[in-house]
Amino acid sequence: MPDVMTTRDEAQRRMFVALAESAPLNRRAPRTLVALTVFAVSGVLAGAATSAAVALTAESRAGSNVTHVPPSPAQLAATVPGDTQLLGDPFFIERAVGPTTLDVGVAPEGATELYVAFRCLGAGVEVISIDGDVIGTSYCDGTGGGSAGxxxxxxxxxxxxSVSGSGSYMLWASWSAPALPPGPSSEQSAAIADGTVTEAEYRAGFERYAKCMSDGGHPVDVIDTTQKVVRYVNSDASVQSGVEGQCYASEFAQLDSGWQSANQ
Structure with a gap:
């Protein structure tokens, strides 16, 4: 059975899809913001890392050095999916050490999510929470690890x-509204109508998905079609643009899930 790659459930956490070269598989997992040290958050936080470090005063340790300067279009393009709308002023802590809590207030009209980008600046284990509910844990061993979603x-x-832990880090957040994925195509709907997914239906769905990706300017790199589950890789650009999410939901999501569930 193939290993789990990176992730998406519906509009999904697109930052991580197709970035893990050691596991170039298509399998999805439910959305969650789990930081992995093998991923480096470039984009919003990498741009900030090049500026002068904020002195570790009592205020910065407490997380009160919050700014609301919006990132550049280039930084956003590298971090936030192209089909996600950011709303209101962002929240940015350039450097904090230890526990930090940000009051992000009330969601502005139209916002359904809080988009959070986190970058390690030193070793430590950091737990990220919203309203006291844990949304992810980052195991930092330097300045390269991070997460966004x-x-x-x-x-x-x-x-x-809030962030709890003892290490140093950057934190960026913005209220957001991700694009809703399209419903299944007529072909996918017909294939799943009887509640089962045959291998022929699964492979036909993958071919439609691959064609959709190619038509959208982001061809799929097929690794192996000889196994029960097709192994393939998408570019991060396809995920960031929103093309991958649209094609996957329309042509392949339910077939992929049904086939893999029956063939674990």
Whole structure:
């Protein structure tokens, strides 16, 4: 059985798809913001890392050195999916050590998620939470690890974003609204209508998905079609642009899930 690659469930956490060369597989896992040290967050936080470090005063340790300067278009393009809309002013802590809590207030109109980007600046284990509920853990062994993704936030607020741990890090957040994935195509709907997925239906769905990706300017790199589960890799650009999410939901998501569930 193939290993789990990186992730998406519906509109999904697109930052990590197809980045793990050691596991170039198509399999998805549920959305969550789990930091892995093998991933480096470039984009928003990498740009900030080149600026002068903030002195570790009592205020910075407490997380009160919050700025609201928006990132550049280039930084956003490298970090936030192209089909995700950012709303309101972002929250940015250039450097903090130890526990930090951000008051992110009430979600602005239209926002359904809080998009969070985290970057390690030193060794430590950092737990990220929204309103006290853990959304991810980052195991930092230097300055290269990090994570980024959207997390659904419910309730009237005001809401809070917090980090607990002992290491140093950067933290960026913005209220957001991800694009909704399209419904299944007529071909995918017909294939799943009887509640089962045959190998022929699975492979036909993959071919439609691959064609959709190619038509969108992001061809799929097929690794192996001889196994029960097709092994393939997508570019991070296809994920960031939103093309991968649209094609996957339309042509392959339910077939992929049904086939892999029956063939574990």
């Amino acid at each position: 959207g997390e659904t936030v419910t309730g009237p607020g005001p809401h809070s974003l």
